[in-house]
């Protein structure tokens with residue numbers, strides 16, 4: 371099986387060649403697109419690895435020529451930039467995938483495995499590069515953000531519904547805007563709407579529009595937000611909190627591409643792309659009957675997960691430059707090592723939104739000078755619903771759901787033991803795990819648990835534990 375490498379850096383050709391030979395492929399390296407086009411065609415050609423920056427024709431422009439020459443063989447673009455616009459250009463020009471330089475052996479083998487149906491291996495690592503992008507740009511060079519860029523590029527090339535998940539402040543709206551801006555609807559409106567934030571009495575009129583005279587103050591026909599988005603993209607933020615009756619109507623609109631204004635009888639055609647976002651797991655809301663399964667399946671077509679800032683700390687210096695460049699007094703600011711150390715270790719439970727506020731706050735206090743750790747505001751107390759505590763809380767909610775009889779009669783005294791049932795359920799694994807951690811030493815376990823040794827013994831007896 372042959373793979374052609376097109377790169378003008380001999381060291382990359384050599385390293386890739388070695389790797390590919392080790393994986394059992396035959397590698398042919400050339401230094402330019404022109405040379406690649408001159409290679410004789412072979413039935414055994416399985417893949418072309420193509421650098422973007424080349425002497426002569428650049429990689430992206432060479433892609434249609436290579437396609438013409440070699441047919442539908444997968445082309446993987448290698449880029450030293452790893453930014454969204456290169457990713458989008460590569461996908462638009464028909465690249466099957468792309469790899470970021472500096473190349474990582476695991477990334478290459480994993481990609482080969484995926485494209486050529488061989489075994490997979492885990493991906494990893496890209497080198498951070500500090501630069502300042504325009505306001506509203508999705509900033510990040512971490513592996514987690516590279517995944518997001520790639521998915522944005524793929525989503526932008528289609529018109530399917532996209533569901534963006536992630537904690538509050540992780541940039542879900544920015545991701546939605548990026549999909550719209552890089553898609554074919556970019557010249558049409560991007561209409562963001564946060565349904566739970568709308569006045570409940572007026573939400574339907576806001577969304578679907580209304581006919582004149584339908585209610586007090588409706589003195590003219592008015593189109594709703596869904597119609598305003600026609601031709602463009604509708605961004606439905608916090609979709610998980612949408613009231614059930616509105617979910618039915620939204621689904622109808624999405625499925626049949628039509629809206630009927632409040633007080634109207636005749637549906638009108640609309641054509642918008644749906645991008646929804648949620649910071650709650652919709653599957654759980656479906657299980658709890660708080661979200662319609664049919665709407666969930668309609669939206670859950672292409673999912674993009676926005677990573678929490680704590681999971682991509684390597685982007686912090688870049689984000690810092692980005693937000694400082696966005697405010698006048700930040701342009702001359704310099705972040706001290708000690709402040710950067712603090713920025714790198716905070717939990718950022720409010721994610722990029724909290725980070726941005728902290729940087730802007732500090733720049734104002736430092737008045738364009740050196741930003742010290744004491745210029746940073748106190749970290750937010752709010753904890754996201756993730757990690758151990760979040761997982762535990764979710765388990766408790768699920769346990770309660772199951773333990774709660776559907777047709778409960780609050781006056782039924784026999785059922786009034788939920789609290790003690792819960793305690794006896796959680797107590798046993800807690801005692802067992804603590805004892806195990808203490809190597810079976812009951813005195814040590816009682817100390818860690820903060821209870822008396824004799825209480826522990828009694829509880830162990832009751833729980834049937836020796």
Ligand SMILES: Nc1ncnc2c1ncn2[C@@H]1O[C@H](COP(=O)(O)OP(=O)(O)OP(=O)(O)O)[C@@H](O)[C@H]1O
Nearest residue numbers: 507508509510537538539540541542543544722723
């Ligand atoms: N990757 C990023 N690069 C640059 N700015 C970002 C990034 N992610 C988030 N931001 C900024 O952080 C703030 C919050 O972003 P955004 O509103 O998109 O988050 P969200 O996930 O939609 O939040 P919520 O769930 O609360 O609606 C905005 O000011 C946005 O510009």
